Amino acid sequence: MNRLSRIEANPRSASAAPWWRGAAIYQVYPRSYCDSNGDGVGDLPGVTARLDHIAALGVDALWVSPFFTSPMHDYGYDVADYCDVDPIFGTLADFDALVARAHALGLKVLIDQVYAHTSDEHAWFRESRMDRVGPKADWYVWADAKADGSPPSNWQSVFGGPAWTWDARRGQYYLHNFLSSQPQLNCHLSAVQDALLGAARFWLERGVDGFRLDALNFAMHDPALTDNPPAPEDGRARTRPFDFQVHLHNQSQPGIPAFLERIRALCDSYGAVFTMAEVGGRDALAEMHAFTAGNARLNSAYGFDFLYAERLTPALVAKAQANWPETDGTGWPSWAFENHDAPRALSRWCAPDQREAFARTKMMLLCALRGNPIIYQGEELGLVQVDIPFDQLKDPEAIANWPLTLSRDGARTPMPWAAQDEHGGFTRGQPWLPLGAENLERSVDRQEADPASLLNLTRELLALRRAHPALREGSFEVLHAGEALLAVRRVAQGQTVLCLFNLSGQACAWPEGIGAGGQALAAVNAAQSGQQLPPFGALLLEEIN
Numbered sequence: 001m002n003r004l005s006r007i008e009a010n011p012r013s014a015s016a017a018p019w020w021r022g023a024a025i026y027q028v029y030p031r032s033y034c035d036s037n038g039d040g041v042g043d044l045p046g047v048t049a050r051l052d053h054i055a056a057l058g059v060d061a062l063w064v065s066p067f068f069t070s071p072m073h074d075y076g077y078d079v080a081d082y083c084d085v086d087p088i089f090g091t092l093a094d095f096d097a098l099v100a101r102a103h104a105l106g107l108k109v110l111i112d113q114v115y116a117h118t119s120d121e122h123a124w125f126r127e128s129r130m131d132r133v134g135p136k137a138d139w140y141v142w143a144d145a146k147a148d149g150s151p152p153s154n155w156q157s158v159f160g161g162p163a164w165t166w167d168a169r170r171g172q173y174y175l176h177n178f179l180s181s182q183p184q185l186n187c188h189l190s191a192v193q194d195a196l197l198g199a200a201r202f203w204l205e206r207g208v209d210g211f212r213l214d215a216l217n218f219a220m221h222d223p224a225l226t227d228n229p230p231a232p233e234d235g236r237a238r239t240r241p242f243d244f245q246v247h248l249h250n251q252s253q254p255g256i257p258a259f260l261e262r263i264r265a266l267c268d269s270y271g272a273v274f275t276m277a278e279v280g281g282r283d284a285l286a287e288m289h290a291f292t293a294g295n296a297r298l299n300s301a302y303g304f305d306f307l308y309a310e311r312l313t314p315a316l317v318a319k320a321q322a323n324w325p326e327t328d329g330t331g332w333p334s335w336a337f338e339n340h341d342a343p344r345a346l347s348r349w350c351a352p353d354q355r356e357a358f359a360r361t362k363m364m365l366l367c368a369l370r371g372n373p374i375i376y377q378g379e380e381l382g383l384v385q386v387d388i389p390f391d392q393l394k395d396p397e398a399i400a401n402w403p404l405t406l407s408r409d410g411a412r413t414p415m416p417w418a419a420q421d422e423h424g425g426f427t428r429g430q431p432w433l434p435l436g437a438e439n440l441e442r443s444v445d446r447q448e449a450d451p452a453s454l455l456n457l458t459r460e461l462l463a464l465r466r467a468h469p470a471l472r473e474g475s476f477e478v479l480h481a482g483e484a485l486l487a488v489r490r491v492a493q494g495q496t497v498l499c500l501f502n503l504s505g506q507a508c509a510w511p512e513g514i515g516a517g518g519q520a521l522a523a524v525n526a527a528q529s530g531q532q533l534p535p536f537g538a539l540l541l542e543e544i545n
Contacts, residue, residue: 292331
């Protein structure tokens with residue numbers, strides 16, 4: 001068996017759980033999804049035109065990365081107007097059409113909210129920098145220079161250099177944890193929180209079904225501006241001044257959860273709305289647990305367990321899942337192997353000649369995890385990281401830290417829809433980033449025509465997950481986590497599914513003490529029940545209770 005042995009409706013799949021619990025989510029990076037007007041940049045009408053592809057995958061929701069008014073210094077994560085669409089992406093009417101079409105296809109719509117900072121072109125910042133006594137004077141983090149004129153603290157920016165920039169109009173420094181054009185909001189203030197909640201309400205009124213909250217642990221700072229201590233050596237590479245500190249004071253402050261409770265209360269007032277936090281850093285797990293604890297904070301969170309991992313190992317999977325036990329008060333996790341900020345997983349986790357086999361096992365594993373699987377656009381095609389020459393880079397992080405850079409551009413390249421088109425059917429013009437020849441070969445039209453393609457396998461795996469409650473929301477018990485072999489058991493509603501994955505390029509023996517009985521639900525790379533698992537072989541078995 002190289003593909004799924006069977007997929008059928010399952011009467012046990014009915015659940016009283018909210019729609020988002022165990023939901024599969026598809027991330028759309030709109031600049032690179034589909035260009036409707038030939039300017040080389042993807043847009044909202046382009047997303048709408050390709051929603052059938054997302055619906056056919058069998059996901060429950062799409063998450064649309066920022067499309068708000070922005071100077072695009074950080075490609076939309078520098079928001080100049082929270083309540084409008086940037087002209088490069090279309091109009092509010094285009095967004096409304098996207099939501100209407102998605103809902104007609106049975107898809108929920110999630111959008112990003114960026115609450116830690118704005119663009120320096122936002123009207124709030126323009127007013128704040130005018131003087132020190134106006135209504136918005138303290139909406140951002142301003143501080144006087146030290147006696148010698150140096151910045152108020154030793155805090156460093158994620159993108160390199162001090163996290164403080166001098167502003168001659170106010171005669172003070174302002175804080176920015178990312179680009180200097182992304183000034184930090186002072187989310188300690190209730191007035192700032194009120195304004196951000198007003199932006200959330202604007203989109204809820206337009207029909208969105210939830211939010212992904214960007215860089216949430218950067219939403220507050222230590223008002224005392226205490227210097228961060230140096231980070232101890234831990235063997236990890238240090239390519240930026242940011243890496244030399246423990247970030248105790250410029251992020252991760254104890255006031256954040258109370259703000260999240262306000263966000264959750266607003267979302268709950270609109271019905272079944274989903275909130276998901278992005279949290280990074282050394283203490284991400286503790287913060288994710290705090291942000292999702294109980295029933296009054298966020299629904300879910302995801303960190304960087306897999307996004308920057310150099311290898312996918314049984315130990316990594318077992319540890320990540322163990323961090324989210326099924327105990328009262330513990331939140332619900334979400335998982336991403338790829339996104340717009342991290343190198344493509346197939347370029348990190350296997351050799352080029354292993355990609356076809358590994359991509360199948362990786363997708364089966366993602367669909368078998370306890371939590372919400374997030375599929376990044378093109379992951380269902382097996383896209384790889386594109387090597388972008390320096391003179392074609394757009395990403396400010398990549399340019400600033402060249403050549404020691406993650407090059408986010410390489411994971412943001414356009415979707416290849418048609419292999420015979422020079423630009424993959426993405427645009428009639430010149431694409432804002434090159435597609436990459438290898439990715440063009442993995443186009444949607446080619447994989448649509450191939451019953452054994454990764455695209456069609458992904459559809460079948462998501463259908464299997466939707467039909468079987470053990471896979472969608474069941475418990476996750478690790479039975480074996482060796483050097484290569486991972487074996488887990490998932491249980492829900494009287495159904496038990498045994499999941500086995502060989503994450504190596506060498507064959508391995510069937511694990512001792514684990515039965516091979518039951519009905520095979522899915523198998524990839526010629527894996528068979530009870531036999532030696534071939535390289536990257538994976539198998540799902542429904543055990544008979």
